[in-house]
Amino acid sequence: MGEVDGTDEAAGTRRDAGTTRRDEARVPGPRGAAETRRDGPGGTGGASLMRLPAELAERYEAVAELPVQGAESDLLLVRDARGAEHVAKIFRRGYRADRDVWAKLPELGSPHVLRILETGHADGRDYEVTAYAPDGNLRALMDGPLPPEAVADVAAQLADGLTALHRAGIVHRDLKPENVLVLSGDPLRLAIADFGLSKVLEQSVVFASSSRTLAYAAPESLSGQVSPARDWWSLGMIVRELATGRAPFRGLSETVVVDHLATRPVSADDVADPRLRLLCRGLLTRDPRRRWSGAEVAAWLDGGSPPVAEEATGPETGTGLPFKGRRYARRDELARALVAEWADAAQYFFGRGENSEAWRSLRAWLAELPDDGSIELVDGRLTADVDPDLKLLYLVRWLDPDLPPHFLGRRVTAEDLRMLPAYVENPGPEHRVACRLVRELWRHGLLRELAGFAGGADLAGVDEQWRAHAAAWNELARWIRAQDAPPPALAARLPDAGADDPPLVLAMLLALAAHPADVRRKLAEGLERARARTAGAEPVPWFEWLAGGAGDDPLRMLAVLLAAPEAVVEIESAKRARRAEAERTEALRAQRAERERARLAGRGAATGRAVLWTLPLLAVWLSGSWIVGALFGGGPDGGTSSVGGFQRSSGVPFGFLAVLSVVVWGLQCGAEVVLARAQSADYLPHGPWAMFSKVLGAGGRGLSKASQTVSGAAQRTGRRGCGLVLLAGTVPLLLVFLLLAAVTPVAGLLWTLVLIAAPVAHGVAAGVRLHRWRQARGTVTGGA
Structure with missing residues (x-):
């Protein structure tokens, strides 16, 4: 959650007048945990932060600095008034915690995501307070290969935590053994911690003095891609290390590691147990869109054997269609390459018109294929007056119908639609693509086109239900806007489906069409939170009217959730007005009392x-x-x-x-x-x-x-x-x-x-x- 912004906090931030010195007292680290020097951005050159910000110093006592430090923060062992020990993470100046992550972490409900007890800002620094895990982190258990049952247990716990994070739209981006805390050793209980890079930093890899962080980074992170698939790759590297007892890329320089990740797959042949080898192969698939995710891991944990995508062993030469420095002769391999480089492929083949050399090469390559369907594809689809992305969709579907549905380089299965509202609502790396994806799916009815891919048969029904929800929503929103009770500003919060920017309403209705029971449950939970936020001494009659009539109608519940911020604004405005009136009354009372005192003094x-x-x-x-x-x-x-x-x-x-x-x-x-x-x-x-x-x-x-x-x-x-x-x-x-x-x-x-x-x-x-x-x-x- 650290963001390098290069600026100080808003007005009111107080800078410490002096610097802090490193105290020699250290807390013994967990077994096998080596110290990490802070050479990252914002590093202080080895200076320690043994003085807590004033806000924390009032309630906690700094005991010592923890041996494992991050590039964006200092970790201190602190003790409260009752003697309980906690860990205070003090972000360095120039790093700003992601408030969205802070807001979402308490709502995850997973026992395998470390609970943050307190967050705040003091003395120009953001801080977090979490529970202290005296048993250290997962690195302490990596003295050698672990039994397959223990490795499977670790994988199950981490998969549960990652699934909860991804469901909330949070990508950890720095999953490694040091960021997995051991809450108890017998039975083993793990929790994912340290969300310093979650969703915020534009840099995809943090180069510290140790190659350990880079060693767990997914290949696509080298080009700045951010998606939940990155965390699943990191889990695969952790599982591989637990199974073999050997750290990945041990003894290799960062340059060699980057070259390996960019050009070659990570082999799982040295994993002895066949079940664990299958898990590693699925998680360490180079193509992030074909890599195993939560659904495949859950199936593997249940004893299943989900399919693993075959890896290409090297560049193809000779005849074939050239693209991005390689030649492709097989239709399925070209389809995967186009999906992996969607933006470049759409512009390269279709963005320059039919007179471009790339388009002519593609057309000639398609004509050589022994499939009469290529004529209909070219004449009926690829030469139509549509966007390049639509043409690429038609091409990919024709090349490999067995590929999962993809558009704009993103997998679009019914399960993936569940996460779109989180990406649309929260600004982040996936926000822009998610907004465009929702708009394009709606404008061009692409779910029906995507239904032609493998595993996308239910998308046609989702599209039909989505449009029915949108029509019902528009009717409801117009009726609410026409009432006299709601304030005029509410109209902007309840737009027609497709007219909102970002398209949050469309994304919510799409998720509702794809997963009605799950989204209905989340809407009900959100409705209860909205009622709790608006309950109190400042009643908002129009909001109570709106929330009171919601019942179990998901569209009414959605309207209440979208209207809740406006109700909160009214409540806060009324509170401010009441406080101002109270302050004015108190000032007048004090003024009258002073005048009365002066008057009586002249008796x-x-x-x-x-x-x-x-x-x-x-x-x-x-x-x-x-x-x-x-x-x-x-x-x-x-x-x-x-x-x-x-x-x-x-x-x-x-x-x-x-x-x-x-x-x-x-x-x-x-x-x-x-x-x-x-x-x-x-x-x-x-x-x-x-x-x-x-x-x-x-x-x-x-x-x-x-x-x-x-x-x-x-x-x-x-x-x-x-x-x-x-x-x-x-x-x-x-x-x-x-x-x-x-x-x-x-x-x-x-x-x-x-x-x-x-x-x-x-x-x-x-x-x-x-x-x-x-x-x-x-x-x-x-x-x-």
Whole structure:
């Protein structure tokens, strides 16, 4: 799962500031396991990673470095808090694990595929945590030839693991004894491990310091081909080594090994047991399309003897049709060569038109064959206006009808159709060819053509059922898209069969037509996982409606699986919105709490301001009481007297008014203190004088405007307006004096009433101010 991308992880990756040193502590390796130096890409020149990433270091303790290391990662023995030991695989910088493989491995369900306990990314590195196998790997059992029964047991366990991997669309690509762990020795239990190259690396062979990895590589890996057949070749090499006790290509250089793989077959004649020899011959067939796979191995394990393709011993010379540096005289051998080099063959013979030399050579070669059918082939098929790949299909079927059905260089049996959805869905080496294969099978109805090959008789029925499924699916998808409940984005996830890119719907319907029971079971399992992913506090009504009506209808289940990502998007969007709202509410709550804290912190200052700002009121009331008492209060004889032309009569004495003034001020001061303690820091800046400040301000602005108006009029007319201003100021003053003369007999009583009414009015005003403040504060709080 390591991918050389040459770049760092996405933003947020933290680089280690320093490098790590190699500690001398080592864990003893399993018997017979030699150390492997790290000379591959991304190697650190021998530097050891004895420091775990921070994410793992919180829960695991690094014990030591394991002796067998990979080209793309370091393997560390770690111990958790309970003392259990595990293996931490830390990918080197520049290598990125394949998330698809991580996602699929836990779902395989095979006891012979090592279970990954934990995966993640920390400190700029991907990592995996797996169980620790103290008994080492399969290399520890290779001290000499094993009994045939033991070899067959190993083959059965590894075949089970490979079948599970291939069913999930995973090609291991680096199967060797070092990557097969011994979980227990008695009874022997094995598990395939180390998926570092699975489906990801574009390089087909990793050249390490030892030729051991190359020694187990299939011939087609030299040209970069990737298919499950590569893993079956590796299994054949392991079986051969277990049976003979000799490692393949021991002592040979990499150049010699590559030359051998590219030019000659690997002989199984030195395998003594005939049953194991048959297994090795079937697995070590050079042609990957005729090599044994899971079906043949299962038949061999059941005691059967599946046929083995005959190997060509060398290039043919003399007469025959030339192709890729060889001449072919036999029809079946040419057919196998064309299938093996499908893309080149289609372009070579048919891609350049009927005037090309290659086409003329093929036509002449076909004319020399003692078969009258070649005329119909040439005139009816090979000269038709169709794609070169279709012409090559017609040619291969005519050359060797006993060949399994092939198209685009891929075997197309009913069993192979089961794996197409995995290849179509997951980007990888087989993705592009699988997408094209599905489209071509659908567009040209090629399953009916492929039914003419050996073992393809059931493909015609599969094609008929496939097209019936497609028609039913299109009707279902259009009905779902026409409903009001699903969101508009769902239409893109439920396209008509054949209109989707990549053609996942077509691939799923094809697999359903070929293996209805198996695909129906997988769809049901996927439906349960989809329901589990969408269950919770964020219901999606349209998805619940869609999933609720699925029942056991495979097409409805497929629709639910395709719609599940859209439901997950809605759920995640709702979760994000809820989290954002919660964060906003929490921020506003904290903001309000901070404002409230700051407000309450100013309570003492507000109380002091309330007392200070009411002191002028005390001065006003005492001054007024003194004036009333001096002018209108009663004399010593209680009679009347004339003062400045006014009649003075007995009234309320000053002492009483002074005491009443203090009481009035106390009530007003208390009202302001209560208001100030309630409002604290929000206490009005001008206190009780705010209203008077506004009145005076408005009056000042009015007088200023009047003065400006009068001055402007004087400037325009040349007249002086001071007499009018004097008259406007004198008349009100005379009116005030007359009013005072009129009320003089009851002035003391009136002042007493004023003193009584003042605290009442002040209290009412303070209550109004408190009410308005609370309303304003409640509005701000509610709006926040």
